[in-house]
Amino acid sequence: IKETMPVTHVKLRKILHELNLDGSTVETIVEQLPAGRFILSIAKSANKLDITRIANWLASDIQALVSDKSLDWNSLRLSEKPFLQLCQMVNNNEINSSAAKTVLLVMVQEDGDPLTIAKEKNILQVSDESAIEAIVAQVLADNPKAAADVKNGEDKAVGFLVGQVMKESKGQANPAMAQSMIRKQLSI
DSSP: OGGGSOOOHHHHHHHHHHTTOOHHHHHHHHHSHHHHHHHHHHHTTSOHHHHHHHHHIIIIIIHHHHHHHTOOGGGSOOOHHHHHHHHHHHHTTSSOHHHHHHHHHHHHHHOOOHHHHHHHTTOOOBOOHHHHHHHHHHHHHHOHHHHHHHHTTOHHHHHHHHHHHHHHTTTOBOHHHHHHHHHHHTTO
16 A cells, blocks of 8 residues: 555655755645656656756746746646656757757647757757857957957956857857867967
8 A cells, every 4th residue: 555655745855855956946846746746757767967957847947837827737748758858968968958948848838859849949059060160260250359368368258259159050059069169279
């Protein structure tokens, strides 16, 4: 009988605290039974990083969606496989965390495969070295003062240049790769 009983709020809270989630995230998930059940089902097959990421999505982005649009937690599509695929896409730098949230909001409302949603929304990160290299070269040519500042050791200028690369690529360039290419092209 004990095995078939649903998890209590006390037990769920303990499990979530063991994942080192912050108090507000824990309380949101404990208060929303579908979110709690979902985290427990994912906890059996996912790694700690993915569980933490999913818990944060549930407590922030999805909770905000429920609050803003008067959606019900029970009507949301919480399915383990797409959530874990979305985590994998973030882990592999196929999409950034901001784009992941866009995909997430579509996933829970309309269902669907995260990769397909990301392609439809044109938010997959570009990790093609030659494409990013060309954008970096153009950004450096357009911003000679910032390029000189980077050569003189000013790290703020690197952030500015990465921002310009992101702007030119419409947010699709892999920022870590862009930063590396900026440093490489400036020979630092």
